[in-house]
Amino acid sequence: MSSLSHLTAVSGANCAIVVGLIMALGSRLGAHRIVRIALSVAVLLAFVVVVTPDPSVLRAALMATLVLIALGIGRPLRGMAVLSLAAISLLVFDPWLARNFAFALSVFATAGLLLFAEPLAHLLSRWLPRWLSLVIAVPLAAQLACQPILLLLQPTLPTYGVVANVLAAPAAPVATVVGLAACVALSLCPPLGIGLMWIAWLPSAWVAAVATFFAGAPGARIPWWEGWVGVVALSVVTVLFLVALVMQHPWRQRALATLVVCATLAGATTVGLGVSAALLWPDDWQFAQCDVGQGDAVVVRSGEQIALIDTGSDPDPLEACLSRLGVDRVDLLVLTHFDHDHVGGAEAIFGRADVVLVGPVGSDEDRTVLESLGAAGAQVRAVSTGDRGELGALRWNVLWPGEPLTGIDPGNDASIVIEFLPRPDCEQQCLSSTFLGDLGESAQARLLEEGSLSQVDVVKVSHHGSADQYPPLYDALDATVGLVGVGAENGYGHPTDDALTMLEEAGITAVRSDTDGLVLVSPATHPGSVRLWTERHIGGQH
Structure with a gap:
């Protein structure tokens, strides 16, 4: 695994691209806002059917629909409120989603983007250009939020996860837009649809190539504790890391000191186990x-x-x-x-x-x-x-x-x-x-x-x-x-x-x-x- 959790778990970017295209096109044609919103909801429904109603897709589509409804009645909503409402609604409809990893990853990745992306980008902008800070902060926020859950699937940490996401992310919107156009064109003009499919294959192949390369790179995975012990330990480390990054003195100093102690203990334990295993x-x-x-x-x-x-x-x-x-x-x-x-x-x-x-x-x-x-x-x-x-x-x-x-x-x-x-x-x-x-x-x-x-x-x-x-x-x-x-x-x-x-x-x-x-x-x-x-x-x- 190369940990493309940001691309595979969120799906909100795809819905945002679809809605943005419809709203922009409707505005250029002079359509009324209510008409544009209604058309966007209809296209979202079709998008869900085309890409299959997976839990992450349903969560993203429902969030986009709620935002469109709020926009139509003039009542803007905050991101976490929309996420919470969408997650609760889907759980009421299907409580078994609470045991679905795809749903959990989707919710946690989105929450990570909403809560951590901007603070991390602001911090990184002290040393990097604003655009590059955002490029790094978005997958980093999603990765930090998703990783404790990913541990339940594979008890290791991705070494190149953020780098892989940064390289693969630009291809996702291209694949989405061209792929959606191909689906529409196939029913109207099959030769054009097939041509668009070949074009959509290029960014998709790039994402697959990035995933394959980093999955096979040396030291691609770092061992970590299994089960809930590993989840709790990583959650504590993640919280300390975020506090050390975004909080002010004295909390930053305390978090850094605690991180150093935890890292020292973990390193000593790992080395000790390695030596013990080699001897025995x-x-x-x-x-x-x-x-x-x-x-x-x-x-x-x-x-x-x-x-x-x-x-x-x-x-x-x-x-x-x-x-x-x-x-x-x-x-x-x-x-x-x-x-x-x-x-x-x-x-x-x-x-x-x-x-x-x-x-x-x-x-x-x-x-x-x-x-x-x-x-x-x-x-x-x-x-x-x-x-x-x-x-x-x-x-x-x-x-x-x-x-x-x-x-x-x-x-x-x-x-x-x-x-x-x-x-x-x-x-x-x-x-x-x-x-x-x-x-x-x-x-x-x-x-x-x-x-x-x-x-x-x-x-x-x-x-x-x-x-x-x-x-x-x-x-x-x-x-x-x-x-x-x-x-x-x-x-x-x-x-x-x-x-x-x-x-x-x-x-x-x-x-x-x-x-x-x-x-x-x-x-x-x-x-x-x-x-x-x-x-x-x-x-x-x-």
Whole structure:
């Protein structure tokens, strides 16, 4: 994310442009003020329909309508009053908007512009030209107001957020005006509409290019505390920052002193955690569960050989995890099945994988993923029960699905189940593992009936810890650690209480990517036990 929150959350500028054009055009034609206002409201309604009535668009359009009505009756309104009235009206109409991030970002961004933009511009104008002060103050005000909410979506701070907004903002009104003209022209003169669409594409492409560039720039995101602790901490820092900027002595001095103390404590904590993590990071890790959100991505390491089981849904977190682990090349990539949360991050592996194991293919999109991997140099192999191979000092065996699949369509129950077992000549302690993909209860029961399971040290818990489990299967695996790839506050309720209870009753320690972050599993000093390291909790022996 490059944090173009000012452009994506407010939408008021677009409505202002539309209304301004109608009012100016009507004035040039000599239309009465009431006629211009009525026409502006009608065009606003059409604008909302064309761009879809998203929460931010509805909020901006309602604010513009209220201003037009007040203008028509000669009763000017203040900005915060209009914002409050619009927000309350929409919440009365649809209370569930209170849980909508787009709506919250829209309201907070607008409030930030109304409250902070002018004071910040006045402050910056001491050192910069007035026009440049406004250019910087507007996205800065929106960013300061939105950032605490954005933390709930991604617990990091954008390094280049204001710069990205400053560069992208000039293209937004051009794209809006030309895009709206294209929509009108398409119904009247299609060739003209298509030409205008191509023109509107240019500023839109500029905005996308700015976002892409800054999202991939070095140090684009600064880590921050997660959850409400991070929100409260950032809110306090933001208030202190604003007080230090716009208030007069002595409040400014007090705010600056408090900011220095907070920055010192935060820096010391960050450095301390970094040093602690570096000291405790196990060099002999054999399994690494990457934190890729709601999805699976587990690295298996044996000597110099690397296997990756699934890729998560987004290439960026997978790329970051592999870089952190020092993994440049993947000898064996296993795509258990083709759900997006298992193959969506495959782009991070293009050109880096040697062999790819896949199960049943169900759609053209699945084939496209495989064709892209093949075109990048990987050898793609379709596997089923009985296929085997080696990875360093480990041998791998495919336990599921069988060939042919009877009564099982491509999807969760056709997931590849693969185990990694130590070879007899393993010179060091080698941990064993089984990866269950997203196998459901009935498929798990059939797998257990086939009698091919081995007892292992590590099991990748099926389907992110859903309730669709077969407890006897986990009893038979007799694992020490259960890896659960799951996203924070996911909408599925994963992992479920039933699944966690099942693991506990089977004697399996559950480690979750949502609460534990990156998880490393290493052999312990005693045979049959493992050592855990997690980036958010102190590891230990199990």
